[in-house]
């Protein structure tokens with residue numbers, strides 16, 4: 001069976017930040033998958049399902065509705081390992097630009113007040129009570145601070161060679 005390329009990334013060496021996971025050509029478009037790693041695997045606690053879910057909803061509100069890349073966001077969703085998110089973007093987008101947009105996204109969450117969109121009624125979501133706004137805001141502020149100092153050269157995955 002073919003190896004899945006991202007399983008060769010050395011996850012024990014990942015720091016919180018943004019990595020270029022892969023680029024695919026789909027028709028005439030380049031689609032980039034960014035690894036938005038919010039916590040360091042094995043070095044920090046993973047995000048709780050509640051926090052992950054709140055970051056998913058509020059992140060989508062900003063990325064899809066308010067960000068300068070709104071029309072190019074193909075997917076924003078949590079990783080099963082609960083340490084971050086996959087972000088798929090169409091078109092040529094630099095690491096610098098995506099980090100800038102994600103910085104704004106996580107500041108938006110950190111400052112968010114009020115009702116979480118899509119979390120009022122059961123028909124809106126598959127688990128509409130699974131949220132923790134206060135913890136999500138704290139995690140978002142911490143990650144926004146990480147992104148302030150994130151550089152393009154940091155966005156290369158650490159790989160295992162053996």
Ligand SMILES: [Zn+2]
Pocket residue numbers: 053057118125126127128
């Ligand atoms: Zn939901």
